[in-house]
Amino acid sequence: xxxxxxxxxxxxxxxxxxxxxxxxxxxxxxxxxxxxxxxxxxxxxxxxxxxxxxxxxxxxxxxxxxxxxxxxxxxxxxxxxxxxxxxxxxxxxxxxxxxxxxxxxxxxxxxxxxxxxxxxxxxxxxxxxxxxxxxxxxxxxxxxxxxxxxxxxxxxxxxxxxxxxxxxxxxxxxxxxxxxxxxxxxxxxxxxxxxxxxxxxxxxxxxxxxxxxxxxxxxxxxxxxxxxxxxxxxxxxxxxxxxxxxxxxxxxxxxxxxxxxxxxxxxxxxxxxxxxxxxxxxxxxxxxxxxxxxxxxxxxxxxxxxxxxxxxxxxxxxxxxxxxxxxx
Amino acid sequence: xxxxxxxxxxxxxxxxxxxxxxxxxxxxxxxxxxxxxxxxxxxxxxxxxxxxxxxxxxxxxxxxxxxxxxxxxxxxxxxxxxxxxxxxxxxxxxxxxxxxxxxxxxxxxxxxxxxxxxxxxxxxxxxxxxxxxxxxxxxxxxxxxxxxxxxxxxxxxxxxxxxxxxxxxxxxxxxxxxxxxxxxxxxxxxxxxxxxxxxxxxxxxxxxxxxxxxxxxxxxxxxxxxxxxxxxxxxxxxxxxxxxxxxxxx
Numbered sequence: 001x002x003x004x005x006x007x008x009x010x011x012x013x014x015x016x017x018x019x020x021x022x023x024x025x026x027x028x029x030x031x032x033x034x035x036x037x038x039x040x041x042x043x044x045x046x047x048x049x050x051x052x053x054x055x056x057x058x059x060x061x062x063x064x065x066x067x068x069x070x071x072x073x074x075x076x077x078x079x080x081x082x083x084x085x086x087x088x089x090x091x092x093x094x095x096x097x098x099x100x101x102x103x104x105x106x107x108x109x110x111x112x113x114x115x116x117x118x119x120x121x122x123x124x125x126x127x128x129x130x131x132x133x134x135x136x137x138x139x140x141x142x143x144x145x146x147x148x149x150x151x152x153x154x155x156x157x158x159x160x161x162x163x164x165x166x167x168x169x170x171x172x173x174x175x176x177x178x179x180x181x182x183x184x185x186x187x188x189x190x191x192x193x194x195x196x197x198x199x200x201x202x203x204x205x206x207x208x209x210x211x212x213x214x215x216x217x218x219x220x221x222x223x224x225x226x227x228x229x230x231x232x233x234x235x236x237x238x239x240x241x242x243x244x245x246x247x248x249x250x251x252x253x254x255x256x257x258x259x260x261x262x263x264x265x266x267x268x269x270x271x272x273x274x275x276x277x278x279x280x281x282x283x284x285x286x287x288x289x290x291x292x293x294x295x296x297x298x299x300x301x302x303x304x305x306x307x308x309x310x311x312x313x314x315x316x317x318x319x320x321x322x323x324x325x326x327x328x
Numbered sequence: 329x330x331x332x333x334x335x336x337x338x339x340x341x342x343x344x345x346x347x348x349x350x351x352x353x354x355x356x357x358x359x360x361x362x363x364x365x366x367x368x369x370x371x372x373x374x375x376x377x378x379x380x381x382x383x384x385x386x387x388x389x390x391x392x393x394x395x396x397x398x399x400x401x402x403x404x405x406x407x408x409x410x411x412x413x414x415x416x417x418x419x420x421x422x423x424x425x426x427x428x429x430x431x432x433x434x435x436x437x438x439x440x441x442x443x444x445x446x447x448x449x450x451x452x453x454x455x456x457x458x459x460x461x462x463x464x465x466x467x468x469x470x471x472x473x474x475x476x477x478x479x480x481x482x483x484x485x486x487x488x489x490x491x492x493x494x495x496x497x498x499x500x501x502x503x504x505x506x507x508x509x510x511x512x513x514x515x516x517x518x519x520x521x522x523x524x525x526x527x528x529x530x531x532x533x534x535x536x537x538x539x540x541x542x543x544x545x546x547x548x549x550x551x552x553x554x555x556x557x558x559x560x561x562x563x564x565x566x567x568x569x570x571x572x573x574x575x576x577x578x
Contacts (some may be wrong), residue, residue, distance in 0.1 A: 052420055078421045088417030090409070092349050104338050105421040107331075149417065 001157055001188040003030035009046055009061035020046040021210035035203030036192040043212040044192050052082040052159045067158040073236050081150035087142055091135035095126055095145045099152060116152055124148040140171025144255040148176055160191040169290040172226040176202055196311040210319040223314045230283030231309050233259055234276045235302030243276055246297055252286050335424040339431025356492055360449050365406050381455045388538035389443050389511035392531055395470040398440045399477025400502055403485030410489060425574040434477040437471045444470055462541035468536055476562035479569035486572040509535045530557045
């Protein structure tokens with residue numbers, strides 16, 4: 001449904017040229033929810049905007065819904081829906097008016113546009129507020145209106161830019177439900193997100209972009225399996241430096257990182273760290289060895305915790321940063 | 329062509345709907361020239377070189393001022409729409425890029441014409457006289473100014489994308505244009521260099537033409553000159569803005 005090959009885009013700023021997207025290759029299948037993850041400035045939104053015909057790429061090839069993006073952007077527009085993070089409704093009009101106008105901008109005639117607006121109001125449960133001015137809506141209500149606007153013309157592909165950023169948990173769940181419903185109708189959904197649990201719960205496949213290139217692509221389970229082994233979190237009570245030095249040379253430990261200072265991976269020995277994150281081959285056999293080693297060196301552990309790798313661990317491994325923290 | 333017309337109509341209808349929903353702005357737009365008419369007009373009676381009735385001198389100029397301002401400041405609403413993501417939402421639809429401009433500019437022109445006619449009607453009891461033919465020509469002139477300047481304003485707004493940058497630039501632009509148009513006082517009474525300078529201002533020609541039309545001289549050379557000059561300004565403005573609207577997406 002979406003194929004890209006060597007997408008490239010740089011922006012010339014006042015001081016330097018920023019290469020936002022540097023050779024992105026993607027393949028999104030029909031009918032899947034595809035998650036696009038990456039820290040801020042990784043090229044996530046630029047890639048989305050290229051695919052949504054808003055920014056022409058400098059180099060590379062892309063087809064969306066089987067149509068060449070660079071040759072027939074106009075045709076692509078008829079087959080995609082796009083929901084920006086900022087939304088796109090005017091304060092002094094109602095959702096119903098925006099929906100009717102949106103349908104008409106796609107060349108749908110008046111009667112049909114009204115009918116579709118009414119259908120969308122029902123399907124997205126907007127009835128209670130559809131005739132009030134948009135400025136009165138809550139964040140969750142506004143977001144549902146935005147998504148309804150994006151799919152009114154029944155596109156083959158829907159692009160969602162951070163659809164749940166800043167929403168309360170209930171509204172997030174509501175948006176997830178809408179996305180699942182759209183997928184059940186056969187729509188392909190391309191979604192960027194900062195939330196790992198969102199990507200895990202919602203997406204059939206994800207790609208991680210960092211510094212303008214794709215560093216990982218696959219289903220959440222595949223990616224988690226890629227970091228074979230387990231993650232052990234140790235409470236080290238400020239003795240992070242010593243514990244790191246001890247553990248680093250052990251054969252069953254693959255990597256040691258401070259778990260609560262993930263934004264500064266360049267300083268793994270940060271004395272401020274109270275928790276360490278260990279990537280180990282096999283948690284069950286590693287824990288007794290860790291305990292023996294640290295106790296033997298006179299270090300007292302506050303806690304020890306074993307868990308299967310999450311998408312956040314995948315992200316951390318691939319980019320060296322935690323998405324949870326760079327998210328906001 | 330059908331699509332352009334239809335899309336322009338959609339954008340125009342939306343803009344008119346929004347305009348009617350914030351009647352405060354329509355009201356202010358009408359009140360400002362009325363203030364000039366009531367609070368400034370009487371002062372002109374004692375100024376030499378204006379002729380018998382100052383309103384016959386002043387109203388044609390005031391109409392030009394009205395059209396400059398109603399055109400020039402429309403960029404602000406576009407910036408608000410850019411910020412809210414509305415322009416982007418429309419760019420991802422197959423709507424004609426030119427229609428995004430034409431629909432907006434047309435709503436500005438219509439509002440201006442209504443304001444202009446209102447101003448003329450209010451001024452009639454003060455002794456303003458005008459024939460219907462020259463009045464229509466004047467309105468055409470005003471429409472050209474509003475079309476050209478709203479386009480220029482949109483193009484600048486798309487370029488700057490910020491109210492903070494747009495406001496000072498427009499103020500910088502509008503004041504000399506207005507003063508050099510001779511809206512308030514006759515330019516030919518001033519020093520020669522000022523008059524020369526004013527002749528490079530398209531709106532000086534518009535003001536002269538507007539006065540000639542209200543005086544009942546539609547054959548005055550200033551009339552066809554103004555129509556040509558401001559027609560050219562409108563063409564340049566619309567072309568520039570249309571290119572700006574289309575640039576980011578092809």
